[in-house]
Every structure is written in structure tokens, then in C-alpha cells.
Amino acid sequence: MDYPQEHVKPYGNNGRKAEQVERMFDHIAPAYDRLNHTLSLGIDRRWRKHAIKWLKPFRPQQIMDVATGTGDFAILACRMLKPQQLIGTDISEGMMQIGREKVKEAGLEGSIRFQREDCEALSFPEATFDAVTVAFGIRNFEHLDRGLQEMCRVLRKGGHLVILELSTPSRFPMKQLYQIYSKFIPLVGRLISHDNNAYTYLPESIRAFPQGEVMQESIRRAGFSEVKFRRLTFGVCTLYMATK
Numbered sequence: 001m002d003y004p005q006e007h008v009k010p011y012g013n014n015g016r017k018a019e020q021v022e023r024m025f026d027h028i029a030p031a032y033d034r035l036n037h038t039l040s041l042g043i044d045r046r047w048r049k050h051a052i053k054w055l056k057p058f059r060p061q062q063i064m065d066v067a068t069g070t071g072d073f074a075i076l077a078c079r080m081l082k083p084q085q086l087i088g089t090d091i092s093e094g095m096m097q098i099g100r101e102k103v104k105e106a107g108l109e110g111s112i113r114f115q116r117e118d119c120e121a122l123s124f125p126e127a128t129f130d131a132v133t134v135a136f137g138i139r140n141f142e143h144l145d146r147g148l149q150e151m152c153r154v155l156r157k158g159g160h161l162v163i164l165e166l167s168t169p170s171r172f173p174m175k176q177l178y179q180i181y182s183k184f185i186p187l188v189g190r191l192i193s194h195d196n197n198a199y200t201y202l203p204e205s206i207r208a209f210p211q212g213e214v215m216q217e218s219i220r221r222a223g224f225s226e227v228k229f230r231r232l233t234f235g236v237c238t239l240y241m242a243t244k
Helices: 017-039 044-058 072-081 093-106 144-154 174-182 185-193 198-208 213-221
Strands: 062-066 085-090 112-116 129-135 155-166 225-232 237-243
Touching (some): 017 044, 017 093, 017 185, 017 198, 044 072, 044 129, 044 155, 044 237, 062 144, 072 112, 085 093, 144 155, 155 213, 185 198, 213 237
Parallel strands (some): 062 129, 085 112
Antiparallel strands (some): 155 237, 225 237
């Protein structure tokens, strides 16, 4: 299936989306954490905790965090879930290098490691992980269906998928407030990251990404069951949960 967000690219139409996303994140990596927390007003930490709490009763021991970025979700998941191993995967070495430094500072080197991976062609065998997570990265996939199918493939039967993604509120007054706020995102992004394109791409990719019931059906079509979703903070973020 063709999704609108697959055609939204950071640096125009020339070149593959995956290559542009890698270049963008390598460039903004030093400023990413500060920008992320600034633009979400710090609420992103609460969203991550909410997602990880859903996984807690299942006690996953082998976890992969896809599009791990600088490792914020991976570190929090490791602290809250205490798995045997958590592998953070991403296409941006620049982001993961910052993640490695944060893991070292947190004293979690024995539990978390990072590995460069293409989310649409993962190098892991089938049924490797008890849980797969993606926090604020799935809208950057070049082909959403392929990425979802790969995550399903590497999950064990009965394993769980958790996706957190930014979304656009649909109800008054948050819808109107968000529309105003989204116009400031590129300006703040340019000031902090010095990348004129990265934070213009952000609101565009959020608007284009399939949400709610549409995304729920995409996850189900990839091979998952018991697919649920929950809108957080008046619909600014959406949590998707599924079982293989």
C-alpha cells in the first residue's frame, strides 16, 4: 500500500527517503535531544513511560528498539523492564553515537547495544525478540508496510509491538491550537539545529502519516493481532499496541 508520508522527504524529491532521513539525523544529532524535549514541552518523557508500562506485565527479555535515535526510549525501557538484552537499531550512526555515550553514562553498557540496521531488511533471524518498540520514528520509514512486516518477522509468537508516534489532534480546541503551534516548529528547529529543512519536514510528516484506525489496519495487515491504539494528550501523540 502507498502512504502519503512515504513521499514526504526532508530535502526534496531527489533521492530516496531513507538516505535523506539518514543525512538529516546525522546532521541534527548534536541538537536532537534538546529540540525534542523543547518542542514537546517535556511531555515526551511521560509518553515513553506510558508505552513501557503497557509492556511491563509481559516481562520481555529480548527487546529491539527500532529507530532508536539517541536512545532515550531504550534507556528508559531498560530501567523499567530490566530485560536481558536491548538492541537499539537505527540508520543514523550520528544519533546512535550520542546514544552510546548516554548508555555509558547510565552504566547500562552490559544491557544495551546499538546496531545500524535498515528497518525494511533487518539482519536478525525470525522469532528473535519478545518485544519490538518504535518511538517517534515510524513516520520516517520509506515503506511502512515493509517495516511493519519485518518487525513482525523478528518477533516471537506471542511477542508484542509498541509504537509511539506524533499525530494531529482532530477535536476543538486542541486541533486549532496545534495548527498554530506547528507553524512555530520550523522556526525553533532552525534556531537550535541550524537545519532549514529538518523541522519543516517534521510537521509535514506528522500530517501525512496514517493515524488511528488507518494505522491500526496497517499493523493488522502486517501480521499482528489484538491491535489497539490510544490517543495521548488530546491526540498530539498516539500509542499503538499489538501482539504477534
